[in-house]
Amino acid sequence: MHGDEWRDTSELLLNLSTTPPENGTLAVIPIVDNGEYVSTLDKRYYTTLGSRIIDAVDSLHPNTYVELHSYSAANLAKLTDDNRINKTGVPAYIELKDGVLLGSVAPYIRLKHFQMDALCISFEIQKNSERSIHFAAKLLDVVKNCVSRDDFIEYLEDKFPLQAKKAIENYKSFYGL
Numbered sequence: 134m135h136g137d138e139w140r141d142t143s144e145l146l147l148n149l150s151t152t153p154p155e156n157g158t159l160a161v162i163p164i165v166d167n168g169e170y171v172s173t174l175d176k177r178y179y180t181t182l183g184s185r186i187i188d189a190v191d192s193l194h195p196n197t198y199v200e201l202h203s204y205s206a207a208n209l210a211k212l213t214d215d216n217r218i219n220k221t222g223v224p225a226y227i228e229l230k231d232g233v234l235l236g237s238v239a240p241y242i243r244l245k246h247f248q249m250d251a252l253c254i255s256f257e258i259q260k261n262s263e264r265s266i267h268f269a270a271k272l273l274d275v276v277k278n279c280v281s282r283d284d285f286i287e288y289l290e291d292k293f294p295l296q297a298k299k300a301i302e303n304y305k306s307f308y309g310l
């Protein structure tokens with residue numbers, strides 16, 4: 134999405150688009166930006182580097198939106214820190230498996246460009262980790278074939294019950310639901 138993250142994420146996204154989803158339409162932006170790093174928590178991200186994301190969302194109105202990010206192993210503790218909410222204003226990421234983390238997307242895009250019943254998630258994959266990339270590919274394939282938020286929640290509750298519980302709790306308390 135930003136900085137050099139595309140090095141670990143673009144190929145996954147390109148592979149994902151080689152076969153269409155069972156239902157619906159898949160749109161992929163394999164590289165948003167190659168260079169400057171602006172955090173997606175910075176409101177300027179979506180109006181500058183990430184403006185093509187907003188253009189795509191506003192014209193396609195997806196009911197599912199996934200961001201793929203990558204992180205260095207050294208930042209794992211920071212991303213999954215229970216205190217992240219107090220430090221950055223957004224909930225901590227939750228590790229699913231093999232260094233793949235599940236989180237929400239920036240409130241700016243969530244609130245301004247999506248219906249509340251849309252599924253908006255963010256995956257962080259660990260840089261230079263084959264295991265992480267491999268599992269992320271499987272996960273993206275699952276999401277690709279989900280037609281609603283409930284479909285994905287059902288998958289998560291089945292395969293990762295503890296993480297599902299935490300993710301739903303975080304989401305509800307963050308948006309005051």
Ligand SMILES: [Zn+2]
Binds near residue numbers: 134135138202203
């Ligand atoms: Zn990122």
